[in-house]
């Protein structure tokens with residue numbers, strides 16, 4: 001892709017910097033949101049370990065995936081990517097749940 005009226009080097013730099021400021025803010029929000037999610041899943045892991053409940057709940061995950069895919073479509077985000085992203089997070093949560101369970105059993 002090329003353009004007849006390409007901005008000068010300074011304008012290119014300034015525009016990229018401005019886009020990247022927004023990306024940095026969004027990345028920061030994602031980190032804080034993920035931290036909050038892991039804070040609450042830590043409590044879920046402790047609760048499950050205490051009452052001997054299984055770390056994973058596949059029915060719950062299926063409902064979460066279906067819901068997230070619908071939300072992604074509404075938001076013009078790739079539903080396959082959203083599903084992969086949720087699965088990636090949940091896999092890590094289950095790993096934490098299992099660690100808590102093992103630690104409680106010691």
Ligand SMILES: O=C(O)C(=O)C[C@]1(C(=O)O)C=C[C@@H](O)C=C1
Pocket residue numbers: 041044045055056057058060061064089090093094
């Ligand atoms: O809801 C639960 O039971 C959880 O442990 C939380 C969570 C999640 O991260 O959303 C993680 C593991 C389960 O398989 C389902 C969902």
